[in-house]
Amino acid sequence: MKPFYDKTPLYYGVLTQWLVLLLLITLSLQVNAQEYLVASPTQYQQALKQLQPGDKIILKNGIWQDFEIEFTATGRADALIELTAQTKGEVILSGQSNLTLAGEYLKVSGLVFKDGFTPSNEVISFKKSDKEVANHSRVTEVVIDNYNNPDRHISDNWIGLYGQHNRLDHNHFAAKRNAGVTLAVRLEGEHNQQNQHSIDHNYFGPRPILGSNGGETIRIGTSHHSLSDSLTVIENNYFDRCDGEVEIISVKSGKNRIQNNLFYQSRGTLTLRHGNGNIIDSNVFLGNGVEHTGGIRIINRDQVVTNNYLEGLTGTRFGSGFTMMNGVPNSPINRYHQVVNANVHHNSFINLDHIELAAGSDSERSAAPKDSTITQNLFINPQSPLAYHDDISGLRFSDNITNFASKDLNPIIKKGMSTHNITMARAANGLLYPSDVKLAQYGASSALLPITKQQTGTTWYPKSEISVAFQSGNTISVNAKASELEHAVTASQPGDTLLLNDGQYNIDTILAIDKTLTLKALNKHQAVVSFKHSSLFEIQNNGNLQLDGLRITGINSPNANGNSVIRTRSTGMLTNYRFEMINSIIEQLNTHHQFHFFDSGKRAFADEITITHNLFSHISGDLFRLDKETDDKGIYNAEYLTLSHNQFEHIQGTVASVYRGGSDESTFGPHVLVKHNQFNDVAMGKNNLSGALLKLHGVQVSQIDNNHFSDSAAIIIEHTVGEPKTRIANNQLNNSAPPQVNELVATGKHTANINNNKVQTK
Incomplete structure (x- = not known):
C-alpha cells in the first residue's frame, strides 16, 4: 500500500476537477453579481430588497441630505455585499444623516459625513437593534469630518462597534467637537464580547479640548462590562493632536492588544482604566514638548507594556509620560482596581518630564501596585523624572539603564537602575537609540517602524488643519468712514487682517x-x-x-x-x-x-x-x-x-x-x-x-x-x-x-x- 502522501495520477485528476468546478462557481457568482446605482433614498430601499451575496449598491455622487441609511443584508466570506460611492469622496452625507449596519459580511466604503450631525446616538453603528448586529463586516475609507451636534455638551459617538469580527480601517475621523467618544467598542451582551474586532490604519485627526469629561478618542467597553474580554486589536493608527480629555484611548475591558500606533502631540494618555490582561506593544508617543502630552497609564491586573517608544512628553499626574496608579482596596467595579502583575519591559522613556508611580494615592486609593516588574527599559533624561507617592515595594526594578545619576533614587528603584554615559543618535526610523551597540538590548527595538500620517486614512481626502492662524490671509485697508469697518468684517475671509487707518x-x-x-x-x-x-x-x-x-x-x-x-x-x-x-x-x-x-x-x-x-x-x-x-x-x-x-x-x-x-x-x-x-x-x-x-x-x-x-x-x-x-x-x-x-x-x-x-x- 502506498502512503497517503504519495500522490497518484488519479489524485491529481480529481483535484483538477474540483479546482475547475470551484473556478466555474466563482465565475458564475461574478457574472450573476449585480450593481445598483441609486440616486435617491427610495431607489436605495428598492435595491436593498434585492441584494444577494456579491451585489453592490452604489450611491450616486452628490449631497444626500438627511439620509438615515439602514444597510441590512447577508453576504458570504467569498461574496461580500457592498455599499459604496460612485466616486470615493464625492458622496456627501449631510444634515441629519447616519448609517446602520446589520447582518453578515458587509462592506461600506467611500462615503463622507460632514455639514450636519447624527439624529441618533451614533453616526455609524454596527447594529440595527440590540439583537441585530453586524458581524464579519468592514467599514473602510469613510470620512467623518466636523460632524457635530451644535450643542457641544449633547453627547453622541461617531462610531459604535458591535458584533464580532468586524474591521474598521483606513478611515478619516477629524474635528469631533461635541461630547462623546469618537469610537466606542460596545460589549453589552455576549454577542458583542470576545469580538476580535480590528481597528487599523485609521487617521484620528485633531480633536479639540472639550473642557469637560467625555472627550475620549477611543473607548473599549465600559466599567460595567470591564471584567469581560473584548479581544479587540487597535493597530497602525495615527492619533494627531487628540486633545479631548486626559484619556485618549480608554481601555475598559480585557485582553485587548494595542500596537504599532503613533500618538503625535496628543494631550492625554493611553489609559488601561478597567479590565485585565491587555497588551500595549510597539507604540510611539511623540510629544515634542507640547504641554500635557502623555503616554501610558496602568491600572488593574496582568497588563503588559513592551517595546513602546515615548519621547518629549510633558504631562504630569494622571497624564504623565508613564503612570502606574494606586487602587482602591476591594474596589467597586467603577473605581480603581489595584495594579497587580504588571510587566513593563523594553520600553524607551526619553525626555519625559514625569513618571508617576503609585499615582493618585489618597485615603481612598490606598492599594499600592504589587507583584509587578519593570525591566530592561531605557530611561534618558537630564535628571530623574521618577516620582512615587506611596509604598513601591511591590515593584521589582531589574536591569534597567539610564544616563541620570541614581544616587538620590528610592533604593527599590536604584537597585534595578544602572547609570551609564549614554550617547543617543537618531536612526533611520526617526527614533533615538544608544550609539553603543552593547546597550541595544535595552529599550524599544531598533526594528520599530512608526506608522506615518500618510499611511493612514484615505488617499483622496486631505488631512487639513482644523484651525486658521491669525494674520494668515490678506491685509485689507479700512478707513473711518460710515459702515466701512462693518462691511469689511462681513466681507473678510478667514485669516484676514483689517488694517485700520487713523x-x-x-x-x-x-x-x-x-x-x-x-x-x-x-x-x-x-x-x-x-x-x-x-x-x-x-x-x-x-x-x-x-x-x-x-x-x-x-x-x-x-x-x-x-x-x-x-x-x-x-x-x-x-x-x-x-x-x-x-x-x-x-x-x-x-x-x-x-x-x-x-x-x-x-x-x-x-x-x-x-x-x-x-x-x-x-x-x-x-x-x-x-x-x-x-x-x-x-x-x-x-x-x-x-x-x-x-x-x-x-x-x-x-x-x-x-x-x-x-x-x-x-x-x-x-x-x-x-x-x-x-x-x-x-x-x-x-x-x-x-x-x-x-x-x-x-x-x-x-x-x-x-x-x-x-x-x-x-x-x-x-x-x-x-x-x-x-x-x-x-x-x-x-x-x-x-x-x-x-x-x-x-x-x-x-x-x-x-x-x-x-x-x-x-
Whole structure:
C-alpha cells in the first residue's frame, strides 16, 4: 500500500476537477453579481430588497441630505455585499444623516459625513437593534469630518462597534467637537464580547479640548462590562493632536492588544482604566514638548507594556509620560482596581518630564501596585523624572539603564537602575537609540517602524488643519468712514487682517466674528473705536479674534446694565475660540456700574485668551467673566487665560473670575497665568460682590508672578479636586489685601506656593 502522501495520477485528476468546478462557481457568482446605482433614498430601499451575496449598491455622487441609511443584508466570506460611492469622496452625507449596519459580511466604503450631525446616538453603528448586529463586516475609507451636534455638551459617538469580527480601517475621523467618544467598542451582551474586532490604519485627526469629561478618542467597553474580554486589536493608527480629555484611548475591558500606533502631540494618555490582561506593544508617543502630552497609564491586573517608544512628553499626574496608579482596596467595579502583575519591559522613556508611580494615592486609593516588574527599559533624561507617592515595594526594578545619576533614587528603584554615559543618535526610523551597540538590548527595538500620517486614512481626502492662524490671509485697508469697518468684517475671509487707518470709528451694530480675524491699527492707538450697542464684538461659531493697537472707548455706549466690549454667543458655542489682544487701550467703560470688557456665555469654550501690553482704565464692571459653568459638572469656559505686561487702573470689578466646579479629574485646565502687570485701584467697587481682584475656583494651574498691586482687593483662590498647582510669588503689594487660598476638598493647610511677596501698608 502506498502512503497517503504519495500522490497518484488519479489524485491529481480529481483535484483538477474540483479546482475547475470551484473556478466555474466563482465565475458564475461574478457574472450573476449585480450593481445598483441609486440616486435617491427610495431607489436605495428598492435595491436593498434585492441584494444577494456579491451585489453592490452604489450611491450616486452628490449631497444626500438627511439620509438615515439602514444597510441590512447577508453576504458570504467569498461574496461580500457592498455599499459604496460612485466616486470615493464625492458622496456627501449631510444634515441629519447616519448609517446602520446589520447582518453578515458587509462592506461600506467611500462615503463622507460632514455639514450636519447624527439624529441618533451614533453616526455609524454596527447594529440595527440590540439583537441585530453586524458581524464579519468592514467599514473602510469613510470620512467623518466636523460632524457635530451644535450643542457641544449633547453627547453622541461617531462610531459604535458591535458584533464580532468586524474591521474598521483606513478611515478619516477629524474635528469631533461635541461630547462623546469618537469610537466606542460596545460589549453589552455576549454577542458583542470576545469580538476580535480590528481597528487599523485609521487617521484620528485633531480633536479639540472639550473642557469637560467625555472627550475620549477611543473607548473599549465600559466599567460595567470591564471584567469581560473584548479581544479587540487597535493597530497602525495615527492619533494627531487628540486633545479631548486626559484619556485618549480608554481601555475598559480585557485582553485587548494595542500596537504599532503613533500618538503625535496628543494631550492625554493611553489609559488601561478597567479590565485585565491587555497588551500595549510597539507604540510611539511623540510629544515634542507640547504641554500635557502623555503616554501610558496602568491600572488593574496582568497588563503588559513592551517595546513602546515615548519621547518629549510633558504631562504630569494622571497624564504623565508613564503612570502606574494606586487602587482602591476591594474596589467597586467603577473605581480603581489595584495594579497587580504588571510587566513593563523594553520600553524607551526619553525626555519625559514625569513618571508617576503609585499615582493618585489618597485615603481612598490606598492599594499600592504589587507583584509587578519593570525591566530592561531605557530611561534618558537630564535628571530623574521618577516620582512615587506611596509604598513601591511591590515593584521589582531589574536591569534597567539610564544616563541620570541614581544616587538620590528610592533604593527599590536604584537597585534595578544602572547609570551609564549614554550617547543617543537618531536612526533611520526617526527614533533615538544608544550609539553603543552593547546597550541595544535595552529599550524599544531598533526594528520599530512608526506608522506615518500618510499611511493612514484615505488617499483622496486631505488631512487639513482644523484651525486658521491669525494674520494668515490678506491685509485689507479700512478707513473711518460710515459702515466701512462693518462691511469689511462681513466681507473678510478667514485669516484676514483689517488694517485700520487713523480716525474715529463709531460702530452702530454688533460685529459678528464667525471667522479668524485680526483688527490692527496702522498707527498704535490712533484708530479709536466706540460703539452704540450693548457689545462691540460677538464671537460666534468658527470665530477667533485678535486686536492689535486699538483704542476702544465706551463713551458712546448705552447707559445700560451688562454692557460688554466682547461677548460670546449667549446660546452656547460648538467650536472652541481664541482671543488675543496686544498694545491696545480700553477706557471709559463706565456709562453704567456694570460695564464689562469680556463676557463668556454658558457652554462657550476658549482654547486661549491672551492679553499682553494693554492699558485698561476707568471700567465700572469686570474684565474677564469666565464663570458661567456653575452646575458643577466639571465644565469650564477657558483652558488658558494669560495676562502679561498690562496696566489696570481704576477698575471697579474683578479682573478675572474663572470657575471650574465638580469632582471630575478628566481635564487639565483651567490655567491662569498673571505676570508682570500693574494693578492700581482695582476691584474696590461697591458692586464687586466677590470682593476679589482675581476669583479662581477649581483652577488647576495658577501662576501669579512679578506683579505690582496698589490699593487693590485680594486675590481669592479656591482649590477643589485634581491636586491644583498654585504659585503666588515675587509680587509687590502696596496697601493691598494679601492673597487668600482655601482648600475646599483636601484637608489641612493649603498647597499653594506663596513666597517672596513684598507687602507694604500705609
